[in-house]
Amino acid sequence: MKIQIILGTTRPGRVGERVAKWVEAGAKEINDFEVELVDLADFNLPLLDEPISPRYNPERNPNTAAKKWLDKVGQADGYVFVTPEYNHSISGALKNAIDYLDYQLAKKPAAIVSYGTVGGARSAEHLKAVLIETKAAIVPEAVALMDFSNVLDKDGNLDAEVAAKPYGPAAALKTTLNELSWWTRTLKAGR
Numbered sequence: 001m002k003i004q005i006i007l008g009t010t011r012p013g014r015v016g017e018r019v020a021k022w023v024e025a026g027a028k029e030i031n032d033f034e035v036e037l038v039d040l041a042d043f044n045l046p047l048l049d050e051p052i053s054p055r056y057n058p059e060r061n062p063n064t065a066a067k068k069w070l071d072k073v074g075q076a077d078g079y080v081f082v083t084p085e086y087n088h089s090i091s092g093a094l095k096n097a098i099d100y101l102d103y104q105l106a107k108k109p110a111a112i113v114s115y116g117t118v119g120g121a122r123s124a125e126h127l128k129a130v131l132i133e134t135k136a137a138i139v140p141e142a143v144a145l146m147d148f149s150n151v152l153d154k155d156g157n158l159d160a161e162v163a164a165k166p167y168g169p170a171a172a173l174k175t176t177l178n179e180l181s182w183w184t185r186t187l188k189a190g191r
């Protein structure tokens with residue numbers, strides 16, 4: 001089962017890279033996952049430039065960057081969106097990338113890992129509402145990471161003391177990824 005970790009920020013010095021690496025390492029521990037980290041910064045997507053809403057345009061002709069993004073994201077069976085909280089929501093870069101999608105996520109599961117002062121909880125709720133319209137199935141379990149810049153090193157290793165907490169972020173990530181595994185397998189069979 002192909003799982004993509006979507007890194008939802010693009011700014012220089014972003015913490016998102018560390019969070020995504022942590023999620024990637026966790027996902028690689030799930031036996032039946034083939035994991036790929038997909039970094040929005042690699043696509044240089046312009047602001048959506050299409051005359052008709054992508055889902056309502058059977059003859060759409062996406063720009064080159066968008067074509068690359070759509071091809072990539074269409075390859076996966078399941079997703080983990082790594083989102084920060086920018087002004088109580090997701091980043092503009094992530095919203096723009098989602099606006100380009102037509103049916104690449106349809107009937108596939110999407111889990112959310114958020115980070116921010118309150119664990120990115122408000123952005124995670126916004127992201128759920130946005131992703132519903134892509135026809136993705138939202139995995140109910142999620143990770144909301146607080147104190148994110150102190151608990152992860154630059155390679156995405158979680159502080160050992162935090163990792164040992166029974167109800168801490170490591171446990172939440174494991175539960176979320178296990179649930180994602182079930183949803184991915186089940187929806188793949190259903191598709």
Ligand SMILES: Cc1cc2nc3c(=O)[nH]c(=O)nc-3n(C[C@H](O)[C@H](O)[C@H](O)COP(=O)(O)O)c2cc1C
Pocket residue numbers: 009010011013014015016017084085086087088089115116117118119120
């Ligand atoms: C434009 C902007 C708006 C932000 N707004 C919030 C916010 O509403 N709530 C919050 O908890 N953190 C907020 N922050 C702090 C971010 O959570 C923090 O900078 C985080 O590292 C952003 O993710 P990134 O480093 O991957 O870009 C904001 C940061 C930026 C750059």
